[in-house]
Amino acid sequence: xxxxxxxxxxxxxxxxxxxxxxxxxxxxxxxxxxxxxxxxxxxxxxxxxxxxxxxxxxxxxxxxxxxxxxxxxxxxxxxxxxxxxxxxxxxxxxxxxxxxxxxxxxxxxxxxxxxxxxxxxxxxxxxxxxxxxxxxxxxxxxxxxxxxxxxxxxxxxxxxxxxxxxxxxx
Numbered sequence: 001x002x003x004x005x006x007x008x009x010x011x012x013x014x015x016x017x018x019x020x021x022x023x024x025x026x027x028x029x030x031x032x033x034x035x036x037x038x039x040x041x042x043x044x045x046x047x048x049x050x051x052x053x054x055x056x057x058x059x060x061x062x063x064x065x066x067x068x069x070x071x072x073x074x075x076x077x078x079x080x081x082x083x084x085x086x087x088x089x090x091x092x093x094x095x096x097x098x099x100x101x102x103x104x105x106x107x108x109x110x111x112x113x114x115x116x117x118x119x120x121x122x123x124x125x126x127x128x129x130x131x132x133x134x135x136x137x138x139x140x141x142x143x144x145x146x147x148x149x150x151x152x153x154x155x156x157x158x159x160x161x162x163x164x165x166x167x168x169x170x
Contacts, residue, residue, distance in 0.1 A: 001041050002097045008036040008109035017089050046096050051105065051117060052106040052145040057082065057116035057138040057145070066145050075156060076149055086138045089116045
């Protein structure tokens with residue numbers, strides 16, 4: 001059985017992409033140094049590694065999920081923030097395996113042009129795709145969502161002031 005040890009470097013808790021090996025999602029755990037690690041076991045001689053990062057605002061029913069999330073999180077107070085940069089990553093590699101394989105995935109500074117990730121390993125790696133881009137559609141949706149949240153908070157404040165004035169007499 002072959003062992004593939006993955007280490008993700010250059011990511012933070014707001015920016016953790018999905019790691020897929022041969023169509024199977026691999027769950028990465030955070031270590032004591034702030035990097036993410038995973039261990040994958042397989043019998044195959046070669047695996048296909050896919051690194052993806054899709055955005056929640058890119059989906060078909062993004063507005064529905066945004067409304068439900070806003071209400072459930074007590075009008076956005078406990079809602080995690082959306083990523084303002086709207087960066088999508090799409091990388092694919094074929095990796096030939098030996099008995100024990102150490103693979104370090106280093107995420108580059110994605111504000112500059114170039115490759116999204118760099119692979120550091122002693123194994124033979126074939127790069128199929130390594131790109132990132134800023135999704136303009138999700139950037140517009142994020143702006144619409146921000147304006148809608150501001151309008152909702154203004155409406156909540158107005159309703160609260162009206163209720164306070166109505167039920168509290170001077």
